Structures are given as structure tokens and as C-alpha cells.
Amino acid sequence: MLGGALFSSEPRTLLQTLKAETRPHHERAERVVRLMDPHLTLAGYRRHLEALYGLHATLEAALAARLEGLFPSLRLDERWKLPLLAEDLRAFGHEEATLARLPRPTRPPCLSGVPEALGCLYVLEGSTLGGQLVLRHLQRHFEGVTAGGFVFFRAYGESVGPMWKAFGEALVRACPDPALAPRVVRGAQDTFEAFEVWLREVHEVPGDAPSRL
Template sequence: MITINLLEQLKSETLSNHQQLEKHLIVKLKGMKSPDDYINILQIFYAYFAALEDQINQFIGLDQLPDYAERRKTESIKNDILALNGVVPEKATAVDLPEIGSMLQAFGALYVIEGSTLGGQVISKMISKQLALDDDAGISFFKSYGEQTMAMWEKFKAVLEHHAASQKAADEITEAANETFGKFRLWMEKK
């Protein structure tokens, strides 16, 4: 029997695309001078994640991921935009998104979304300090699960590994995660 370490595979095989995306995000975050700049970042996330979640929803529900309803990010991004008096943008189109035609591909895309909650803990503090937002208005997306972030990440990883029952499945998840990172970077570069 082949032992698959999906999480090691994901981390190593998506590293380049992950780092490139992170680099573009850091440039945007460091360049923030006003709440409008931050609203623009939220709009970038909303347009991409909202469309991506629509695709993921076709293949993942409570049967595949029991706490999936808690993991949707679109509403919190929308609420942050509105709290800052921004305009909620249109969703990205299919051409801007990774191909998601199976549950495994959906889990690969969700790996990227869920992984963003880890960095969000640092980002939320930076934004709050940099823009001096009242009562942390507009940072619920980046705060995500708050003190429960690591516990939620651990639960997600366990479910993800459960679905990677073969090397072929692990490869499909990894390929989708890589494509999600890459397409999100391209989306961010355009905005």
C-alpha cells in the first residue's frame, strides 16, 4: 500500500505559485494608504472567492465537509466592503478561475481558501494598525475564525487527507490547488 502525505505534497508542489501570489498581495498591502486602497483589496478577494465558492458548492457540501457552512468566506468579505462604504463588485468569470469539475478539484481550491485564514491573522492586525479602523470594522474576513483558526485548519486538513485515498486523488487535489493559486495571482495582477 502506498502511503500518501497529501499535505507535504501540497506544500511542496504549490510552493512557487503560493509564494508568487503572496508576493503580489504583500505589495498591495504595503501600498495601502487609505481605506479605499483596502476596499480595493477586499473587492479583489470578493470577486475571486465568490465565484470560486460558487464552483466549489457544486461538489462540496455538509456530507463531504460537515462544517462547510462555517467555512464560506464570501459573505464576510461582502460585509467588510459594505462596512467600509465600498461597492460589492461583480464575481470573476469562469475564464479567471481554475477548472473545478470534481469533488477533489473542489477540495484543491478550498485548500487555497482555507489556507488564507492562516495568513489572515497577521494581515488583520496589520490592516487594523495601518488604517486605524474603528472597532476593527471591515476586517472580519481576514480575522476569519479568530482564536479558532488553527483548530479549524487542523479539522480541514484531516478531512482533506481523508479524501486523498490514492496518489491519483492526491495529484488531482494538488493540481487544482496549484491552478487556484496561479489563477488568483493573475486575477490580482489585473486589478
């Protein structure tokens, strides 16, 4: 059970707790990511970007509805990833009309309140850290090939670390009540589960597929 003492003072403690409580969900989600596959094609990379676009379009709209204007320290306007995905997909010839027609997840997470939305945002922000590993692989894998600028995985560039630190600090200020912490965790778990389900639908990956990350 999540205890209030875990959420009392240090921002790092809240993040560690979220990491521990979502570890299995994170690992299952990673198993459906094919970007580290040595046989990844440009078409496969494009399909993954399209899937991420549909997911982020859904999640960022829900997050804006729940969080916009409530916590300035979260710096939401700087954290939206949909414009980055759009830039990557435009390198593949996608226009605004094409982007608007991309499919959306059939089972998005239920962000029933602010704590759940904060948990969802934790997952999206955490992906910027793992994205640095993916970025280095994609740069090597597609060296000499026109594949766009990998803008989504670059995220904040050299500011990835500082932006993550600032997010952790803002998260604690946004949810200081220990009684709400389990709802933050649930929102993060539901987001990982939605990511896993959506990519399985897109890629039709069998349940026992080996991890690519």
C-alpha cells in the first residue's frame, strides 16, 4: 500500500514511487515497441510515428481539458509532443488533412480527475528520457537515409534532463495530498496499459513477443 510518508518532502520520492508502482506496466508496454529492431524499415518507423500521433492527439486533448491553467509550474505548453510528431510525419509527406485522419486509440485511459491526469503526464514526460536511447539507435540505423529529423525523440534536446527535473518538482507541488497519490499512480498505470493495447492493435504483436528495448 502507498504510504503518505513516501509523498511528503522530496520530489524524487514521488517519482521513485511512481516508477516502482508502474514498472510491470512499463515493461509490458516496451515489449510492443519495435523501434530497436535491427530490421526496422522506414515504413515501420512511419507507422510507429502515426500510432504515436493518434495516441498523443487523444491524450494531450484530455490533459489540456483537465490541467490547462491549473498548475503554471508544469509548463504544459512547452511539453506537448503532438507538434513534434507532426513535424516528423510531414517529412514523410503527411499534410494536415492526412494527420487529421490518422486513427485514434480505441481504449484510451480514463482520466477521471486531476490526479489521474498528472499520472498520465508522468508517463508522457518519462518517455523523453527513454527516447534518447531510441534517438541514438535511429540515427545509426537510418544513417544516410532520408528519415526526417527524429524531432519527437529529440524532444527537448539538451534540456531533457532539466525539463524532467522541473517536472518532478512541479508534480509534487501539484499533488501535495498523500491521499491522492494512489490516483496519480493509477493514471500512470492506465496510460501505460493504453499505450500497450494501442500498439498491439497497430502492429498486431502477439502477447509473448520478445522485448525490443
